[in-house]
Amino acid sequence: MNTFLSLLRKELIDAIRDKRSVMAGLYYAIFTPILISGLFMVMIDKLSSIEDFQLTIVNAEQAPDLIAHLNRQGISHSDDSAERLAIKLIIGSEYSRQMTRAEPADVILRADTSTDGVMTSVRRIQRALQQYSEEMSGIRLIARGINPQVVRPINLQLQNQATVESKGGVFIGMMVLLILLAVFIAGMNLAIDTSAGERERHSLALLLSHPIGLRELVMAKVCAVSTFGMAGLIAAVSVSKIIYPMVPWQKLGFSIDIGLPFILAAVLISVPVAALAASMQLYVSFMAKSFKEAQTYITFVMFIPVTLSYTVTLDIATEQLRWAPVTGQLQALIDLMKDQATPLLPLVSSCLATFAICVVLVLGMERLLKSEKIIFGL
Amino acid sequence: MIAVSNLYKNIGHVQALKDVSFDAADGQITGLLGPNGAGKTTCLRTIFGLLTPDSGAATINGIDVALHPVAAKRELGLFPDPFGVYERLTPREYIQYFAELSGMPKQTAASATSQVIADLQLSEIADRRCKGFSQGQRMKTALAQAIVHRPKNIILDEPTSGLDVMSTRLLRDILRQLRDQGHCILFSSHVMQEVASLCDRVVVMANGKIKAVGSPSQLCRQTDKDSLEEAFISLIGSDEGIAA
Numbered sequence: 001m002n003t004f005l006s007l008l009r010k011e012l013i014d015a016i017r018d019k020r021s022v023m024a025g026l027y028y029a030i031f032t033p034i035l036i037s038g039l040f041m042v043m044i045d046k047l048s049s050i051e052d053f054q055l056t057i058v059n060a061e062q063a064p065d066l067i068a069h070l071n072r073q074g075i076s077h078s079d080d081s082a083e084r085l086a087i088k089l090i091i092g093s094e095y096s097r098q099m100t101r102a103e104p105a106d107v108i109l110r111a112d113t114s115t116d117g118v119m120t121s122v123r124r125i126q127r128a129l130q131q132y133s134e135e136m137s138g139i140r141l142i143a144r145g146i147n148p149q150v151v152r153p154i155n156l157q158l159q160n161q162a163t164v165e166s167k168g169g170v171f172i173g174m175m176v177l178l179i180l181l182a183v184f185i186a187g188m189n190l191a192i193d194t195s196a197g198e199r200e201r202h203s204l205a206l207l208l209s210h211p212i213g214l215r216e217l218v219m220a221k222v223c224a225v226s227t228f229g230m231a232g233l234i235a236a237v238s239v240s241k242i243i244y245p246m247v248p249w250q251k252l253g254f255s256i257d258i259g260l261p262f263i264l265a266a267v268l269i270s271v272p273v274a275a276l277a278a279s280m281q282l283y284v285s286f287m288a289k290s291f292k293e294a295q296t297y298i299t300f301v302m303f304i305p306v307t308l309s310y311t312v313t314l315d316i317a318t319e320q321l322r323w324a325p326v327t328g329q330l331q332a333l334i335d336l337m338k339d340q341a342t343p344l345l346p347l348v349s350s351c352l353a354t355f356a357i358c359v360v361l362v363l364g365m366e367r368l369l370k371s372e373k374i375i376f377g378l
Numbered sequence: 379m380i381a382v383s384n385l386y387k388n389i390g391h392v393q394a395l396k397d398v399s400f401d402a403a404d405g406q407i408t409g410l411l412g413p414n415g416a417g418k419t420t421c422l423r424t425i426f427g428l429l430t431p432d433s434g435a436a437t438i439n440g441i442d443v444a445l446h447p448v449a450a451k452r453e454l455g456l457f458p459d460p461f462g463v464y465e466r467l468t469p470r471e472y473i474q475y476f477a478e479l480s481g482m483p484k485q486t487a488a489s490a491t492s493q494v495i496a497d498l499q500l501s502e503i504a505d506r507r508c509k510g511f512s513q514g515q516r517m518k519t520a521l522a523q524a525i526v527h528r529p530k531n532i533i534l535d536e537p538t539s540g541l542d543v544m545s546t547r548l549l550r551d552i553l554r555q556l557r558d559q560g561h562c563i564l565f566s567s568h569v570m571q572e573v574a575s576l577c578d579r580v581v582v583m584a585n586g587k588i589k590a591v592g593s594p595s596q597l598c599r600q601t602d603k604d605s606l607e608e609a610f611i612s613l614i615g616s617d618e619g620i621a622a
Contacts, residue, residue, distance in 0.1 A: 203462030206461055208428060209426040210479040372428070
């Protein structure tokens, strides 16, 4: 135990003095929430404000009533090619006559929908035209003494049960994912430095020549890297707590509040994930022949949890992934953030599975460190 | 007491050790002398348990390194080649760290560290971080680590390479002191002068084999030469890879 503490203390002192390791962890933890908030602010602005737009309307004189309807919806004609969209609304030359005779009146909408942003505008014009069309048919039916209700066989009522929090599901999922990923990123540099780096600096052989158990050595390194991962997580969650409420979520109809219970739960639930991240990163770095090679391998390792987590965020096989490492903890945290109850059994099993993988990796590292090839990087 | 018997070791296709047997007694300085590539480092690495021999055994104070690595290493101080110092630690932290790893309680380790810093005249740099140290300063730091816990057996792999004259003299004095205190010292070198002036016993190695064992004067008598250098050349058949 004393040896373990000596090892751990040295690893932490050495790591804290390594500015590169510390900064690498902090950069992510601090700047990701800030960056993402900025991104969301712009996105929300775009999503929530329906902008007026201009287009070319040909033969407008044929349909003054329709044009007035479009104008009320913020859709109008412009002669200035700079400010109008590349959409053309052509009123048929027979429009006025067709309307009076109650024949279908020709309106042509011409646009290239592969151009960025055009599709949304086309849909808006379509909706506006549809609305106008329904109004007209209603008036015509009344004029013929028929209740317009007869052409509405179905009365669809949309009852949105989304709560304020659940509405922001995708956003919340992404935010929690970014917080949890801090665990993987904050310890990454240290993991390489303390394994591949230690060998490259020729201190690994000296260390292994001392009367210490390999398990103590491996555990000390896993603990040191996990500690860094957890520090990164705490930093990320703290910065998130300050930054995310500044984003105008209410415009999308929900709010985000990172309270103390969430922070505590996040810290607790992330411990197994941090241990897993540390042991995976250390394992591949020990296998690598050099610092550079370790950096390459570690990027591949990052793929696994990132892919799994995105699967959750994108709602694929969500229920099954509750039982799996990383995704289980991620979903529990998402539930917590949404104020929903999380099923305990899958979470516990996911944590146990995570620890089980750690144990396998630690045993694997002990094996590696008995190999001459690994010790001397042959 | 360090003893190796019938060590064989292949590294890749190279037969690095071929039937190597010798021992290093307590209260003596034993030099492992041989040209570059003779197998000295391989032999030492086998003794401190980083390499597993294909056959044969190494024992430290009678404890088989392969069977009881932790117990055997407790009896050992080590100065490897190449050695690494932790650049972000100070020599004091570095030395104390290894003292604790060698099994010393924290308090004892701290006082032993202060003692060895004084012995090796390291006080001036003891609390500066190792980054930017000269080769000599690094060397002394690594050496302090090897002897801080006063191990009964001390193995040094090429300890003088890169040291200036003053540091080399200091190292020699320390090794002699340790010998006089009854420690068993085994060191490898390819520098003839060093071995001649320091060793009570010389193990001559070339091409992975032991060529001769004896005191410098015995080796001279055995080969009928006046100097150890001449004796050495006649023993291994060439002076390639050896520094005078």
